[in-house]
Amino acid sequence: MKREQSTATPFWRDTRIIPILLQILFVVVLVIIGSFLFNNAMTGLDKLNIKFGFDFLNKTAGFDIGDKSIEYTPRDSYLRAYMVGIVNTIKVGFVGIIIASIVGVFAGISRLSNNWLLRKVSTVYVEIFRNTPLLVQIFIWYFAVILPLPKIESELNLGPIFISNRGTAIPWFNATSGSTVWIILFIVGLIAAVIVRSRLINKQIETGTNTHSGLWSLTVFIGTLLVALLITRSAPFIFDYPSINGRLYEGGYILKPGFQAILIALVVYTSAYIAEIVRGGIQAVSKGQVEASKALGLKNSTTMSKVIFPQAIRIIIPPVTSQYLNLIKNSSLAMAVGYPDLVYVSSTVINQAGHSIENITLVILVYLTLSVITSIAMNIFNKKFQLVER
Amino acid sequence: MSDQMNVKLPQKRAETPPPKTSVGVIGWLKENLFSSWLNAILTLIIAIIVYFILKSALTWVFISAEWAVIANELRFLLVGRYPEEQVWRIWTLLLFFHALLGLSWGFGKGVMNSIAFTIGGLLFVSMLLPFIELSSRLWIIANLVTLLSFFYIGHKFPKVKKITYIGWFLSFPFVIFFINGLGILPNVSTNLWGGFMLNILLAVVAILCSFPLGILLALGRRSDLPVIKYFCIIYIEVIRGIPLITVLFMAKFMLPLFTGGIEVDEVVGAMVALTMFSAAYMAENVRGGLQSLPRGQFEASQALGLNSTYMMIFIILPQALKAVIPAIVGQYIAIFKDTTLVLIIGLLDILEIGLSVIAKPEYIGLDMEVLVFGAVVFFIFCYLMAHVSRRLEKSLSVGNR
Structure with missing residues (x-):
């Protein structure tokens, strides 16, 4: 009995137990700190009469957003x-x-x-x-380059692109009735061209004779596009050129100053x-x-x-x-x-x-x-x- | 036999010089700019573009830019709303740092040279600037003299090394004491801290605090204990996945809630946010260093009977950190640049003050001047840091092999 006591390691020096104890301690400390902070936050919110939760996301926003890519009005949530x-x-x-x-x-x-x-x-x-710093660069572009651009009335333009301190208007394309067909056939043509090219290249590697892979795949691609033209009998899209009407851009796609910067x-x-x-x-x-x-x-x-x-x-x-x-x-x-x-x-x-x-x-x-x-x-x-x- | 007799033996001739087109200026031009038609066209196009950019940039810098705005607002840009009658404290601090820098320059070499030359050059140039007030000019001269004289001391008496290290070690509390006052000197509360001084302070705090924190996180990530390991992984990955702005927002909006009404100083909040943010990146850098070490290093130190603390401190970390010095310095540069983001939570760093200068009616249209000044200030320090890192990398790798 005596002998056993002297050789057995006490649990606080046992390398199998120390790590577990350490981790438990770590979790306990973490939980205590976490619950302390959480508790503080909850009591603070209670005092302010704010209920914690994501319900507020459904309320009406009420503010407008200047530069939007999807439909949005201040009445939305x-x-x-x-x-x-x-x-x-x-x-x-x-x-x-x-x-x-x-x-x-x-x-x-x-x-x-x-x-x-x-x-x-x-x-x-x-x-x-x-x-x-990036922020300095952003400010330089915004305050020192883009905002001092001439006013919209001066109608500064590079071809169809209009530039002013209200933003830059570039030509954009509008879909036509045939656009879907065009897109589908475009993708089909692209895939077919890739397949043809890799087949021909494999053949070229096997036989050693030039198979003109690039030329053939281009032919396949253009052929599909011709089919698309025959089916739709229209261009894939119509260009929408911007113009200036009074103090506003009309048509095209407008890159706002903030986005540009x-x-x-x-x-x-x-x-x-x-x-x-x-x-x-x-x-x-x-x-x-x-x-x-x-x-x-x-x-x-x-x-x-x-x-x-x-x-x-x-x-x-x-x-x-x-x-x-x-x-x-x-x-x-x-x-x-x-x-x-x-x-x-x-x-x-x-x-x-x-x-x-x-x-x-x-x-x-x-x-x-x-x-x-x-x-x-x-x-x-x-x-x-x-x-x-x- | 007779044929062989007829063959003339080659006579030693005077060496013909290489053709003129392959040496000297023409040779250099031919090799580096006009080696082919394509290259020649490229060179011409770039030369024309560079000419126009340089021309407009230089005319702007020397003729059309109105640098008076910088001259008038220099103090505002550098120290913000720090009370004017207390600015001597910042100058004194600079004296202290220049003394330490001079000493380190004296007994150090290589890297210290470029640091000291840049700082000394900055002082020298600003001393010569025409619009500096007399008092500031005297302070600058005093700083320059301190730098040089302490360089001499450090050079002559290498024994001051210890004092210098202690000085660097104590410098941080010293800085806080001097800038804040802490009751002994008139108190300057943190909402008056601003300008470039604030950027440097934030960066220094974030760098100093994130270093040990990053090492701990990196070690934690490699730990065998699953709880600690996953805690570190989650911390590092979440912080690295989100922008610094959100961390600053947390400091601004969430920290006051979590502390239960205890007012958290905004500057301190920003310091905490920057530290927490950069610690995650630091941890990844350190982990890279740890992974680059061969297993033998761990096994050898275990075989020597070192416990894991000693093993880490004396064997593993010195090698691991040395391996990732470039990455760490790159991280420091990034933090330094990121200190400009505090303007979004309303602190008056150099950029925010620059924006408020631009907004003044008398400086309308001088945006470029003020912002370029800010960019140049950052550029000097970041470039210096990058340069030092390259030098350090070189000198360390020479010692290695």
Whole structure:
């Protein structure tokens, strides 16, 4: 009995039990702090006579939103206002991601160009826009570039595009009765072209004779579009050119000043980061690859598009994904220039109806959902490119 | 045999110089700008665009821009509504920091050189600016003299190293004491803190506090204890998934509710929000460093009988952090830039003050001047940080291999 006592470890020194105790302690502390905070919040809300819950979302919003992509009037509910905000956030995020990627890839490749001037210009671009705060850039675009533009009465235009401090009006297209047929056949043609091309390329690899894959797939695609023209006997859509009527734009699609400022700023800022990532990715491809493709007699552009870029893109995708996520999150700064994105709407709702906890929770959930969707999409994309490897 | 006799032996000839088109200025131009037709066209187009951009930018900067607005509002932009008769406290603080910087510059080298040269250069330029008031000019000269003289001291007596480290360590409470007053000096409450000073304060607090917090979160994420692990994962992923504005909103709208009526200072709230936000990113950076370490490091330190605390502090973290210095500095730059966001919750940082300057009737139409000033101020500091990070990375990797 005595001997047993001396060898048995007391439970507070048992490595199997300590972790469990630690975790229990952690949970207890967490629960105590959490319930303390929650309790405070509830008593505070009681004092203010506010009932916790999401019911308020069905009440009438009562405020107007200047820049909306879906139908909305002040008589709609807060929930509808939130929908407008979410659509606006997605709009600026989506367009921003596409343009920023294009600009960023070009700027990144330019940084490695053998043209000295181009290299220097893109280096200056990247350094300037990476090292100044995004909010300052947004304000510069908004207050110092877009708002001082001439008034709408001066009818400043670049061809069909009208520019003024009320926003920029660009030509847009309106659907016609045949648009659906056009879209369906367009997609069908695209798929058929891709299938034809990959079949022919496979054949070319097997037999070694040139099958003119590009030409054939183009023929298939154009053929389908001709069929569409024969069926509908009309253009796929009609252009809607903007014009100025008094002090208002008529027709076309109007990019409001706030949207322009946030979009330009996000594109410029994010593309500077993407440029650095692209440069790093390209530099990470081993030099032997370039030398080998030069030895095979490939052109510079072919080397870049067929040898280096497919390898670099694997290194590039993960950090670029986080830049895309950053762009979406940074679009919340739109509220500083009055573009009614999600955060703008939620802060208006908080000011009007209170319910800060519910509103902020809602915003967090939406952003998390957007982040998860973007991550998943990029992961699928990433997997596609990983398959190329071997 | 006779054939061979007829072959002339190659004579040593004077080396012909390379063609003029491949050396010197022409050679450089040919190689770097006009290597092919396409390149030549590209060069011409870019040159024309750059010419027009530079021309309009330079005419704006030197001719049409009215910098008087910056000259008149400089104090406002830099320290906000901080009472004028108390500004000497900020100057004294700067003296203190320049003394520390000078000492560190004295015995440090490499990275410290570029920091000290940039700061000293800034002081020198601002000393020469024509519109600076006499008192400020004297303060600037005093700062410059302090920097140089303490550089001399640090250089001559390397023993001051310890004092310098203690000085840096104590600097933070010192700063708070000097800026706030804490009852000994006249109190300057946080709603008077503003301008660029506020940006720097917020950034420094967020950087200092998020560093240990980030390390703890990163270690927690790798922990074997599921509760702690998932808590850390959820915290990190949620914070990284939402914009900083929402975290600042939480500090503004939700924190007062949760504390149960206790007034939370807005500046303190912003500091907490920035710290919590950047801790999540810091944790991911540190985790990257931890993952880059080979298992052998862990196993070796366990074999030496170190317990996990010692193992982390002496073996793992120094290597892990060294591996991710660029990422961490990048994160610091991001926090520093993000401090401008506090204007959305109503703090008077440099940008908010810039906007209020623009709104004054006498400065109508001078938006570009004020905003560009703000951008330049940030650019100098961010570029310096990025430069230091690159230098640090280089010097550390040299020691490694």
